Amino acid sequence: MLIRRHRPWELPESAATPEAVYLSRRHLLGAGAGLLAAAGVGLPATAAPTPGNPDLDPTKDLYPAKRNEAFTLDRPVTPAEISGNYNNFYEFGSDRRNYQVADIAERMPRRPWTVKIDGLVETPREVGIDDIIRAMSLEERLYRHRCVEAWSMAVPWTGFPVRAFVDYAKPLSGAKYIRMETFVNPAVAPAQNRFIYPWPYVEGITMAEGMNDLAFFVTGVYGKPAPNQYGAPLRLALPWKYGFKSVKSIVRISFVAERPVGLWEQVQGREYGFWANVNPEVPHPRWSQASERDIGTGERRPTLLYNGYGEQVAGLYAGMDKTEKLFM
Ligand SMILES: Nc1nc2c(c(=O)[nH]1)N[C@H]1C(S)=C(S)[C@@H](COP(=O)(O)O)O[C@H]1N2
Numbered sequence: 270m271l272i273r274r275h276r277p278w279e280l281p282e283s284a285a286t287p288e289a290v291y292l293s294r295r296h297l298l299g300a301g302a303g304l305l306a307a308a309g310v311g312l313p314a315t316a317a318p319t320p321g322n323p324d325l326d327p328t329k330d331l332y333p334a335k336r337n338e339a340f341t342l343d344r345p346v347t348p349a350e351i352s353g354n355y356n357n358f359y360e361f362g363s364d365r366r367n368y369q370v371a372d373i374a375e376r377m378p379r380r381p382w383t384v385k386i387d388g389l390v391e392t393p394r395e396v397g398i399d400d401i402i403r404a405m406s407l408e409e410r411l412y413r414h415r416c417v418e419a420w421s422m423a424v425p426w427t428g429f430p431v432r433a434f435v436d437y438a439k440p441l442s443g444a445k446y447i448r449m450e451t452f453v454n455p456a457v458a459p460a461q462n463r464f465i466y467p468w469p470y471v472e473g474i475t476m477a478e479g480m481n482d483l484a485f486f487v488t489g490v491y492g493k494p495a496p497n498q499y500g501a502p503l504r505l506a507l508p509w510k511y512g513f514k515s516v517k518s519i520v521r522i523s524f525v526a527e528r529p530v531g532l533w534e535q536v537q538g539r540e541y542g543f544w545a546n547v548n549p550e551v552p553h554p555r556w557s558q559a560s561e562r563d564i565g566t567g568e569r570r571p572t573l574l575y576n577g578y579g580e581q582v583a584g585l586y587a588g589m590d591k592t593e594k595l596f597m
C-alpha cells in the first residue's frame with residue numbers, strides 16, 4: 270500500500286525549487302533519463318523523436334495562427350523554457366519542478382486521438398481531433414494563468430473559443446453543463462498506476478461559462494502545436510479560474526443536465542469546489558491567495574479578483590455569492 274506523508278496537492282507553494290536550481294539540474298542530468306531512473310519509472314530513455322513530438326503534429330501547418338489583439342497582458346509573457354517545465358499534470362507524476370512531467374509526457378502518442386462528444390447533443394459521435402481542429406478557426410490569445418497553489422504565468426495560447434465548439438457539437442436545450450474528461454492510459458501515464466486518484470481527471474463548467482468569450486480550447490502554445498505537457502492535443506483555458514479547472518488532454522466532452530464533480534472536488538471537497546474563481550480575499554484553507562509568484566520573472570505580485578478578468582466574467586455570477594462557494 271502506498272503511504273504518502275504529504276499528498277501532492279498539499280505541497281505548499283513555498284516548497285517550489287527556484288527555476289535556476291532546476292534549470293542547472295536539467296543540464297547536469299542530460300535529457301532527463303537520470304531523473305526517470307531515479308523516479309523508478311520503467312520507461313526506456315530514447316534520443317529519437319517520439320510519437321509525442323509536437324514537430325510531427327499533423328496540424329502543424331495551421332501555426333502560427335493570427336493573434337487576437339483583444340486579449341492583452343499586464344505582465345511579460347513567461348518564457349517557453351519555464352512554462353514548459355513547470356507543469357501540473359498528475360497523470361505523468363506529481364513533481365512538476367524537475368522536468369519529470371515534461372519528459373514523461375513527451376512519450377504520450379498524440380495520434381490517433383479522438384474526442385467523444387456525447388450526452389445531451391443532437392447526434393452523439395466520436396470525432397478525430399484533426400477533424401475538430403480543422404473545423405475551427407485557430408487564433409492566438411495572450412492569457413494569464415493562476416494556479417490555486419499561488420503561482421502564475423502568462424502564455425500565448427493558440428486555439429478556438431469554447432463557444433465555437435458548442436456550435437459544432439449542437440447541444441440540446443436541456444444541457445446545463447459541459448463536462449470534460451482526460452484520457453486514461455496507464456501504459457503512457459505511469460502515475461495512473463501509482464497514485465490513488467479517481468482517474469480520469471474530470472472538470473466541468475456551466476453552459477453560460479462556456480459561451481463566455483474568454484473560455485478557450487487550447488491546441489497550441491508559443492505559435493506551435495502544444496507540447497504534450499501543456500495538455501495536447503486539446504486542453505481548456507479558463508483564465509479567470511484557478512488552473513485546475515483547465516483540464517488537459519481531453520478525450521470526452523459531454524453536455525449534461527447535472528453539475529459535474531471535478532477530480533479535486535471529489536478527493537478534497539473542503540478545499541476545491543466547482544466554481545474555483547480566483548479571489549485574493551478568499552484564502553485556501555491552508556494558504557493565502559492574496560498574492561502569487563510569477564514563475565517567469567520570479568516576482569511576487571498581488572492577485573486580482575477573477576485574475577483580472579472581472580469585466581468580462583463578473584456578470585456570470587451576479588447575485589450568486591450568497592448561495593454558492595464561488596471562490597474555492
Ligand atoms: N488532466 C489534467 N489536467 C490538468 C491537471 C492535471 O493534473 N491533469 N492539472 C491542472 C492544474 S492544477 C494546472 S495549474 C494546470 C497546469 O497547466 P500548465 O502545465 O499548462 O501550466 O493544468 C490543469 N489541468
Ligand SMILES: [Mo]
Pocket residue numbers: 357415416417418511512513
Ligand atoms: Mo494548478
